[in-house]
Amino acid sequence: MKNWTIRIRLTVIYGSLVLLAGTALLAMTYVLVRHSLDGRLDSNSTTIAGVQGPEDATSGPSLTWQSGEQFRDDTLDSLLTQGGIALGAVGVVAVGFGWLVADRVLRPLHRITETARRVADSNLHERIALTGPRDEVKELADTFDSMLERLDRSFDSQRRFVANASHELRTPLAINRTLLEVAMRRPDAPPPVRDLAETLLAVNARHERLIDGLLTLARSEQGITVHNSVDLADIAQHVAEQNRQSGVEILTSLDPAPTWGDPILLERVIQNLVQNGIDYNITDGWLSITTTTRGETVELTVSNNGPVVPPYEIPGLFEPFRRLQDRVAAGRGTGLGLSIVRSVTRAHDGDVTARPHDGGGLTVTVALPLMREQHRPRPAWSTTPPTSDHGAVSASVGASPSDHLG
Known part of the structure; x- marks a missing residue:
């Protein structure tokens, strides 16, 4: 039962309730019919009843006489047998209808699940936008949409910040690289200055690679076009x-x-x-x-x-x-x-x-x-x-x- 889906569980619950209600109704009917038949019997149980027997070719249908107690028992047995068959048939139909009704009830949840799966693939712009009466499922879908809206704004803000910061940092780094290269190429630049410029150029290049990597990372997380x-x-x-x-x-x-x-x-x-x-x-x-x-x-x-x-x-x-x-x-x-x-x-x-x-x-x-x-x-x-x-x-x-x- 741990691996049962909600649809199966709802179907089983619905079918079980129908069977329990039918069983209770059959039991009540049995008690009432038995009480009614007991009231018709004489106190000494000698009353007899005529029951239609097999049809005779010359005289037509015949009557078979039996005691009242036997008539009561046969009637109650017939009630239980026919009622049990009817209850089983109704139970099968109820399980079938329960399966269809459970699918109809869970359809909005399937829509929410499908949307959540698509959103998991970095598509935060999509919304469920569930229509219908404002019930518990509609409230769940609206809450999920509201959460997506906040997440979408948060991620967009983060990406814009990374992209803007990376772009703004490129300009001073480019200026630094140009100044260092000019300083290195001066004829009168002493060797210590050249060595320092080469070291700073290496550091500057690493920072440029870092900025370029951040831009690429931010771009890839926005999805490809x-x-x-x-x-x-x-x-x-x-x-x-x-x-x-x-x-x-x-x-x-x-x-x-x-x-x-x-x-x-x-x-x-x-x-x-x-x-x-x-x-x-x-x-x-x-x-x-x-x-x-x-x-x-x-x-x-x-x-x-x-x-x-x-x-x-x-x-x-x-x-x-x-x-x-x-x-x-x-x-x-x-x-x-x-x-x-x-x-x-x-x-x-x-x-x-x-x-x-x-x-x-x-x-x-x-x-x-x-x-x-x-x-x-x-x-x-x-x-x-x-x-x-x-x-x-x-x-x-x-x-x-x-x-x-x-």
Whole structure:
């Protein structure tokens, strides 16, 4: 009974109540009929009654005479038998009607559940807007709509704040970078000034990457508006070629992996994973990129051999600004890389998982919905990506390649 749905429970309750009421009615009828028959019998129980017997061919119907007590018992037995059959039939009909009525009563709750599931996919703009009489279900739906309204305003306010703050911080950082570069190029600049300028430029660049990562994270959490056909194998091949000179051997096994979404954000996902695997590697290490199709999903897997990652630390790596303790000292990245990967993947109705690689390192798998050939719009990436197109994409999302795990 623990696994019964509310509809089944309501049906069982309704059917049980009908059967209990019918049983009580039959019992009362039995008592009343018996009391009536007892009043008609003589005190010595010698009264007899005529009951129609089988029809005779010559004389017609015959009467079979029996005692009053036998007549009473036969009548009561017939009442119980016929009443029980009728009660069973009514019970079956009541259960059927109860099943239909329960579905009708629970239909608004199904609507609330479906809306809640859609809202869980970051669609906070949707409302239930239940119509009908103002009963308990209508009050529940209105309360849920009011909660969604407050959540929507809160999330919008948070996103606008992050976007505005990130945008406003870009201007002073750009000015600082320009001033430092000018100071470094002055012919009369002493070596200590040049060294200080290089250090400040590195710090400034890290802050720019942080701001760019926050903008990307805020954008991905607002949902995607571009739904182009994308092959993850093409993007992975392009990202791998960009990082061939990183000092890490990059291995690729790229089968077609057609999906849909924003190619700029998806390139950012692959770039973050690859850059993370490069930064946290070992001397003469390797990094592998694999794309494949499994059922109704396409998968991108990036693995590397690097420092050992404890399994209990993996969930925290997907949180913003969360990095392993032994990696903080390196000062690389912003701690937003895997957060951006997860946010962009969820915005594309996908999922991302990670597990420690045998011998050290990390294996991250991104799963996205498969785009069937008959449903594919015009491709946003060709099989051999033009250099100019990819250069434009890289300029917009690849300018901060180290927004990774950190």
